[in-house]
Amino acid sequence: MIKSIKTWILIGFASILLVACGQGGGSGSKKSKTLENTKKAGFVKCGVSQGLPGFSNADASGNWTGIDVDVCRAVAAAVLGDADKVKYTPLSAKERFTALTSGEIDVLARNTTWTLSRDADIGLTFVGVNFYDGQGFMVRKNSGINSVNDFKNGISACTNTGTTTELNMRDFFNSKNIQYEPIAFEKADEVVQAYDAGRCDTYTTDKSGLAAQRTKMSNPDEHKVLPETISKEPLGPVVRQGDSVWEDIVRWSLNTMIEAEEYGVNSSNASSLKDSENPAIKRLVGSEGELGAAFGLDNEWSLRIIEQVGNYGESYKKHIADTGILPNRGPNQLWTKGGILYVPPAR
Amino acid sequence: MNFKNFKFDLSNKNKNLIPQVLTVLFILLLIIYFTINAQNNMGNRGISFGFGFLSQESSFDITFSLIDYDGSHSYARAFLVGLLNTILVSVIGIFFATILGVTVGISRLSQNYLIAKTAEWYVEIFRNIPLILQIFFWYFAALRALPLTIDSINFYDISFLNVKGWYVPKFLWTNFSLFLYSIIFSIIAIIFFLRYAKQQRDEFGKQFPTFYISVAILFVLPTLTFLIGGVSLTFEIPELTQLSKTVYVYKGGVSIIPELIALALALSMYTATFIAENVRAGILGVSKGQKEAAASIGLTKGQILKLVVMPQALRIIIPPTTNQYLNLTKNSSLAAAIAYPDIVLVFAGTALMQTGRAIEIISITMLTYLSLSLSISVFMNWYNKKMAIKEK
Numbered sequence: 001m002i003k004s005i006k007t008w009i010l011i012g013f014a015s016i017l018l019v020a021c022g023q024g025g026g027s028g029s030k031k032s033k034t035l036e037n038t039k040k041a042g043f044v045k046c047g048v049s050q051g052l053p054g055f056s057n058a059d060a061s062g063n064w065t066g067i068d069v070d071v072c073r074a075v076a077a078a079v080l081g082d083a084d085k086v087k088y089t090p091l092s093a094k095e096r097f098t099a100l101t102s103g104e105i106d107v108l109a110r111n112t113t114w115t116l117s118r119d120a121d122i123g124l125t126f127v128g129v130n131f132y133d134g135q136g137f138m139v140r141k142n143s144g145i146n147s148v149n150d151f152k153n154g155i156s157a158c159t160n161t162g163t164t165t166e167l168n169m170r171d172f173f174n175s176k177n178i179q180y181e182p183i184a185f186e187k188a189d190e191v192v193q194a195y196d197a198g199r200c201d202t203y204t205t206d207k208s209g210l211a212a213q214r215t216k217m218s219n220p221d222e223h224k225v226l227p228e229t230i231s232k233e234p235l236g237p238v239v240r241q242g243d244s245v246w247e248d249i250v251r252w253s254l255n256t257m258i259e260a261e262e263y264g265v266n267s268s269n270a271s272s273l274k275d276s277e278n279p280a281i282k283r284l285v286g287s288e289g290e291l292g293a294a295f296g297l298d299n300e301w302s303l304r305i306i307e308q309v310g311n312y313g314e315s316y317k318k319h320i321a322d323t324g325i326l327p328n329r330g331p332n333q334l335w336t337k338g339g340i341l342y343v344p345p346a347r
Numbered sequence: 348m349n350f351k352n353f354k355f356d357l358s359n360k361n362k363n364l365i366p367q368v369l370t371v372l373f374i375l376l377l378i379i380y381f382t383i384n385a386q387n388n389m390g391n392r393g394i395s396f397g398f399g400f401l402s403q404e405s406s407f408d409i410t411f412s413l414i415d416y417d418g419s420h421s422y423a424r425a426f427l428v429g430l431l432n433t434i435l436v437s438v439i440g441i442f443f444a445t446i447l448g449v450t451v452g453i454s455r456l457s458q459n460y461l462i463a464k465t466a467e468w469y470v471e472i473f474r475n476i477p478l479i480l481q482i483f484f485w486y487f488a489a490l491r492a493l494p495l496t497i498d499s500i501n502f503y504d505i506s507f508l509n510v511k512g513w514y515v516p517k518f519l520w521t522n523f524s525l526f527l528y529s530i531i532f533s534i535i536a537i538i539f540f541l542r543y544a545k546q547q548r549d550e551f552g553k554q555f556p557t558f559y560i561s562v563a564i565l566f567v568l569p570t571l572t573f574l575i576g577g578v579s580l581t582f583e584i585p586e587l588t589q590l591s592k593t594v595y596v597y598k599g600g601v602s603i604i605p606e607l608i609a610l611a612l613a614l615s616m617y618t619a620t621f622i623a624e625n626v627r628a629g630i631l632g633v634s635k636g637q638k639e640a641a642a643s644i645g646l647t648k649g650q651i652l653k654l655v656v657m658p659q660a661l662r663i664i665i666p667p668t669t670n671q672y673l674n675l676t677k678n679s680s681l682a683a684a685i686a687y688p689d690i691v692l693v694f695a696g697t698a699l700m701q702t703g704r705a706i707e708i709i710s711i712t713m714l715t716y717l718s719l720s721l722s723i724s725v726f727m728n729w730y731n732k733k734m735a736i737k738e739k
Contacts, residue, residue, distance in 0.1 A: 094699060097703055118703070144592025158686075166407045166408075180408075182409070199511065
């Protein structure tokens, strides 16, 4: 009941807000209403998941951690000077876009897949990718299923409702001409419970999600993730359409973290690199150029991100690798090291 | 109307009318203001408004559907699937809640201490635990308690119960329509017979064993269609199939998914407690003198309950029970928590998310529940009127 009612209240509220908050989000001008409001409020309003280890997860005392959370923290460090000045709103897959378009949150960093229809159709703008993921399947080790080619007619698959996984699952099984039983739950916890109880033969979602949820099973060693990846899932932060300055701030906060890793700038050496020989590093730590002025920020915005949040590599290591979720960076490695992380230069 | 003689008089009638008209106008203006404002805001944010998406391909599948459906059908069709599933679980829930509620309600008034106390405990426990917890309890408790497919609980080799659902034989009919007509015909015949019996009783005081004769008609005619009408029935029995080393599934037959069972069980167990209290209140509301008077003119115990107590008790029972039926229907929206594909999960969940059309979809869903509830209300009000005292 709690969950369901919350959804309804939120959607109701969101609709009311959408109706009541007047002529917001002006366009084109250099002034950013979202930036002004954020500075006035003193915190960044950030939408996160309801608990996905590695991405956004609250500990017992309510502290949020994860690589999605670090995007919010980076924006807060850039705009407000303090990475801790973030107000987190946990959202279900269903609530997330309404919460963003209605103005309840200003940044959505909730392992959200960038797709054409989301970007173009419903008033959202994706600003980048902070995790390259793909959908996979988890099965019981003793099932005798070693690859997706072992799936046969009649297999039952549990997943989350309201996500791209539901659609990918259909595309996949249809292309293989396999009849399947889809069982879609509203919350990830119930999916895990049902799969663990044997209600379904396989559990499908993004591979990072599978790895994270496996740790919640009653006996994680009994389960394995199949090698195949059936979809592209570029996950990234999202902002409302129509405030291009705010959009740029969020985009370049993320880019700064990745660029910092590329140039070897991290949270511990950033301030000592102010006199570096390399102009690219000097721009990153704010000792050369006037890059912040373009968004109406001071020149140390990027230095604060690196010092307070760290570069992308640090964030990944802390939240994804060291927690045992995905020790191998795979595609989420820098382009210089064989991955596909490649950001436009900050200059 | 003669305009020459018309004058605007502030008689009492008009005095009362003006504030009412103003209120309606105010509310209308408010609605118009909010609608226009919403449209402007959505326009500013690049969100379009419209119902065109309903005819687009939905491209997601649904576990359980009463009509033919897969992802290549439209969102409108997905809506219909969800609606039918909501109606299905509501009807099942109302049916069992009523039977259970009436039984428990009467049991609470039993002279037998054990029966009365058991009924009381049942009511006190199940109406005081939040429904969502009961739904989770039945679902996850059942999932944990039920065996895996390979170790299914076997009912005489025709029906199987396991963690993936309850598999029952599928009826394969030939000449099904003839059988259906025979049942409809039987029902019409019974109605005519009951009228005739009532007339005979009213005019000549002649009593018929109406119940047994009705049952006989209902059985004989459909049986005849089997014997001479060429109707036949075979069963498709679910068969265990191995998908991989340890993965098994039953194919064929009809599978009743555990989500439906858990939800129907939770809804009827919960609502039955309230209906039981209504029934108890109704029976206690009939004064003792009525029963004594009926006994004094020589009616049997069954007749007293049927002819004297129940007709009066029903008048007390029906209105609050209507509320419970409405509650049950609305509470079925909690289905989303345990993956039963009702209208909230399918339409206000997946479809909303895929299309992003929050305002349109939530409005449609609200209107749907409103119409469902109003239909139940209308029916129950009709029934209530039928049962009301007819002053002569």
